[in-house]
Amino acid sequence: MTRDASELARRLARDAEAVCRHYLSNGRRQGRYWIVGDVRNTPGRSMFVRLSGPDSGPGAAGHWRDAASGEHGDLLDVIRESCGFVDFRDVAGEARRFLSLPRAEPRRSPKRTPVPAGSAEAARRLFAMSQPIRRTLVETYLGHRGIKPVHDAGALRFHPRSYYRPDDGSPTETWPAMIAAVTDLADRITGAHRTWLAPDGSHKAPVDTPRRAMGGLLGHAVRFGADDDVLAAGEGIETMLSLRCALPAMPMAAALSANHLAALLLPPTLRRLYVARDADAAGDTAVAALTQCAEAAGIEALVLSPRTGDFNEDLHAFGLGALRAALCIQLAPQDVARFMLFADAGTA
Incomplete structure (x- = not known):
């Protein structure tokens, strides 16, 4: 090669x-x-x-x-x-x-047909224009959040100069950004989520709204790992990546907000759902709605609760070992053997 x-x-x-x-x-x-x-x-x-x-x-x-x-x-x-x-x-x-093409005339690629800003097609184009996160500011940013290994990172990409506009009357700025693909149950990209980053990647960009989504989000999610009979679902990307550090073999989905978590579509193969709770009123409402939906479909639903506001805060405050210990007592016994022992072996 x-x-x-x-x-x-x-x-x-x-x-x-x-x-x-x-x-x-x-x-x-x-x-x-x-x-x-x-x-x-x-x-x-x-x-x-x-x-x-x-x-x-x-x-x-x-x-x-x-x-x-x-x-x-x-x-x-x-x-x-x-x-x-x-x-x-x-x-x-x-x-x-x-x-193999003839070179008689200089060739220019045909211009793409413009698509509406914020549409699903615009999201697909943005993701295609971005690059894998390896050795980029996305790895730096996640590392500062305590997320060192990123398992199944195909849903995440890096764009060095993603457009940001504070409001309709403001000039356009460019900032480096973490780009996340939002996909449906058939793995089709329906939207994208942008997290604009500081130039050194140490934190989010100093702008009014450093996170924005585009395209079709309702029912869909940013996914880590292939859907199977067990799934963990929650709100934020960093929250679910923190759980993924502790349980790297468990498929996970980040719905991006409490409202979208409540409306998440569940895969037909699912038998048990873990709902990662954000410790606030909106998080409690989302957990209740998704749990009810899962149980109506014959899916066992279990809630994972953090010690602080969310699981990324737990990871950052207490470390990976303490996060695993807290999760161990919240998992179904068969999933402790299936997912927790794999995590321990992978970091031994």
Whole structure:
């Protein structure tokens, strides 16, 4: 795979300007460089792609760097990020397809049809434009919340410059953001949740509303792990990731608010539901509503209660060992053996 990737990257670099015109169509040539906002084809001037140079080594054609984010790579990375691919097979297939096209005229990718702001399609596009969280500010932010290992993190991504507008009359700002995919029971993305972050990732961005959701949320959730016969559901992403640290094999769903938790649709395979309670009036109301819905469907419902306001506060205040001990006495006995022993073995 490494040899195939190197050869594809070299072939793309020989026609670097055509690659940039096709995949980074919001940029333009300036001297020996193609200039654009970022590798996801955002308008701007912080990313520079070298259009000429040797086949490899320092100064090679096709190499790029984003001065704002510090990201860098080659033209295969441009194809991966601009197209929203995850698997190398898809990236390589797209590169081969591009290399087979005639080069008589400079190619520009067709402009996408605009979609309504805040729609499900806008959410899908935002998630596709974002990148995996590995070694990004999202990992930094979660680490500051006490969440070190993030199991099944495919629902989370990082965007280095996500648009934020305080209100309709204010200018648009950009902040780094944690992007979470909201999905239905068939794993289709119906919405997205944004948590804007401080530039160093130590906490949320200093804005009035650092969390906002878009698209279709009702009945759906941010999911960690595949739905099975047991599920834990709660409100916040950090709350459920904290539980996930303690119970990494248990599937979990973050509904994003008390109202949405009360309306969460439950998978048909579910036999037992754990409802992670936030210790406030809205949380109690959501727990009661979801518990009633589960029991009406023949699903056993058990409530998990934190010692403080929520389970992320518990994790941060008391540590992972104390959180596991508190959960152990709240789980059904068969789930202690199934999920708690797995967690202990995974961290031994």
